Amino acid sequence: AQTVTQSQPEMSVQEAETVTLSCTYDTSESDYYLFWYKQPPSRQMILVIRQEAYKQQNATENRFSVNFQKAAKSFSLKISDSQLGDAAMYFCAYRSANYGGSQGNLIFGKGTKLSVKP
Amino acid sequence: DAGVIQSPRHEVTEMGQEVTLRCKPISGHDYLFWYRQTMMRGLELLIYFNNNVPIDDSGMPEDRFSAKMPNASFSTLKIQPSEPRDSAVYFCASSLGDRLGPLHFGNGTRLTVT
Numbered sequence: 001a002q003t004v005t006q007s008q009p010e011m012s013v014q015e016a017e018t019v020t021l022s023c024t025y026d027t028s029e030s031d032y033y034l035f036w037y038k039q040p041p042s043r044q045m046i047l048v049i050r051q052e053a054y055k056q057q058n059a060t061e062n063r064f065s066v067n068f069q070k071a072a073k074s075f076s077l078k079i080s081d082s083q084l085g086d087a088a089m090y091f092c093a094y095r096s097a098n099y100g101g102s103q104g105n106l107i108f109g110k111g112t113k114l115s116v117k118p
Numbered sequence: 119d120a121g122v123i124q125s126p127r128h129e130v131t132e133m134g135q136e137v138t139l140r141c142k143p144i145s146g147h148d149y150l151f152w153y154r155q156t157m158m159r160g161l162e163l164l165i166y167f168n169n170n171v172p173i174d175d176s177g178m179p180e181d182r183f184s185a186k187m188p189n190a191s192f193s194t195l196k197i198q199p200s201e202p203r204d205s206a207v208y209f210c211a212s213s214l215g216d217r218l219g220p221l222h223f224g225n226g227t228r229l230t231v232t
Contacts, residue, residue, distance in 0.1 A: 035220055043207060045223035091161065095221075105174065106151070106211075106221050108161040 002027045004094050006109035013082045014117050020067075021077045021112045023092030031097040034068065034075045035106070040088040048090070051075065053097070079114075087116045120144075124210050124224035132232055136198040139227045142191055143212030151221060152185055152195050153209040161209075167193065168215065200231045 003026045013019035025034070036048040051059045051068050059066050063083075067076045079086055092109040123142040131137055143150045151166040165175040170187045178185070182201070187193040197204055207228050211221040 033219065037223075043226050043228075045209065045211075045226075047220050047222070050220055105163050105166060107163075110160045 004109040008112045010113045012115045018080045023075045033095045035093040036077045037091045038088045122224035128228050130230045134199045137200045139195040141193045141210030147212035148215045149213045151211040155207045202231045205231050
């Protein structure tokens with residue numbers, strides 16, 4: 001079974017600085033998706049960025065980028081120019097790309113709580 | 119696109135009562151998921167449907183929990199009888215099955231069982 005591990009329960013960053021959140025996963029599959037979701041205090045789950053395993057190029061969305069190391073099964077999130085609104089729980093998640101069966105599930109890590117200091 | 123719509127947003131009930139949570143997925147999405155979030159256990163999958171058919175319900179805690187999807191635009195999660203340990207935030211999410219992309223989440227229902 002696949003697992004997702006976020007080893008940093010809490011992180012803190014100064015406004016305008018850069019922070020990196022870590023995520024590792026375990027799978028025997030070769031084709032899958034990886035995601036970062038943000039959950040602010042409003043509890044809404046917001047998709048931040050996604051990466052397809054067959055793509056070597058790291059995904060980027062504005063100030064958010066990932067460092068995807070497939071061999072190491074690592075998927076870290078970098079937030080540049082941190083803003084107060086970035087303060088939230090961040091969840092790393094894995095989803096198999098195999099169609100159907102019991103592999104449609106999204107498997108989450110335990111989350112990292114990010115604080116942004118003004 | 120209205121997004122995934124869940125109701126109610128908050129539910130407070132007494133132990134032993136029946137609770138029904140509702141979800142309307144994004145139109146056209148063929149996967150629907152129910153998750154539960156607690157501080158202790160994080161986000162756990164309860165059940166998910168594909169084309170209205172339950173695919174994996176191994177996360178449903180026990181017989182007190184049941185979920186239905188009578189059509190492509192509506193699903194319910196029912197707890198009967200409810201217990202204090204069921205207190206959590208329950209999320210519904212949907213996705214388009216093509217290449218199994220990201221899940222789109224509703225705003226969740228915060229359930230408190232006293």
